[in-house]
Amino acid sequence: MISPVHQVLREGTRDRHETLDQGLALASGDVDRAGYLNYLRALLGWLEPLEQRLWQLDWPEGLQAPARAGKSAWLRADLADAGQAAPVPRCADVPSLAAADAYALGVAYVVEGSQLGGRFLARRLQDVAPALPLRYLQGYGEQVGPLWKGFLQYLDSEAGAQGREAHALQGARDAFDSLTAWLRSRHALRA
Template identity: 25%
Template sequence: MLAENLKEQTLANHQQLEKKLVGQIKGLTSKEDYIKLLQLFYGYFGGLEERINLFIDQNIIPDHANRRKTESIAADITELGGTPADKAINNDLPEINNAQQALGALYVIEGSTLGGSIISKMISGRLGLQNGLSFFNSYGDNTHQMWAVFKNILNGQPAESQPVVVDAANSTFLKFENWIEQHN
């Protein structure tokens, strides 16, 4: 099944990125630090979603419109008094030239929702914030249901497309890590 293959074959890159992000989160000391973190996500996810949207629509993922993250990140930034950053373009992003590559990139974005509630609590606790957390709260109580639906879509992909999806997911993890290093 593709969802399990993705988890196994992207584990090293996922853990490397996660370690970097957890370090960033643990280093937050002010609302301004948090805004900068959100701007990192906005820039990368914003550019990534624009590419994904060229190949994914409601015919592939019926609730695709509900899965976009850029608007909630921008709303959080604005609510906290910041301005959304520029979106990633060109070589800052993974290659996405078809629906399979878009699904691989979307795997990274959708996977980020699973730890979001924990991250939201960490940030709220560290900074005493009660607002500006909609991105990390994402789907709220529906997070695991949304993940299950996405996994089913992945598992419905033809076997021959699996290497393309896995490569795109790995590239998405690596490019996000590069984005963070370049913009910190």
């Protein structure tokens, strides 16, 4: 069952999510090593500055922020495994985060939700291109379900209880818009 706040975010970002999914060559299985590594570099350039702020906010212990804060390290490990040690450009236009509030939860919704899609992509890429480093896409591994469920429960209890669904939705939309624009600018997303 989808929680009320999750439903608001899912419906309110559906078009953005579809634009992102349809623009990724990875999702169609049309992938080569250079394109995949470019995608990882671009994603790292967006995620790292965002993640450094997002999971340093004053979240309650139950949200498990430290467990959620390592996605940039997974991307760096994949790039290192592929022999890609060069610095990556960093996105300066990530959503602004000042507090552990509904807006930040909306941003986190996009970051955490990517873990669900990542597992699907990892399975697909293992079949078509088994030599690619997939640590980031494998994400939380077997913990993806429990961590996602825990995140959605917190999202619903905080944003829903405060009547701040619209604020959370704006955070999610801003995150999708920022990510999409950045990936396009780095030639990691088709127009």
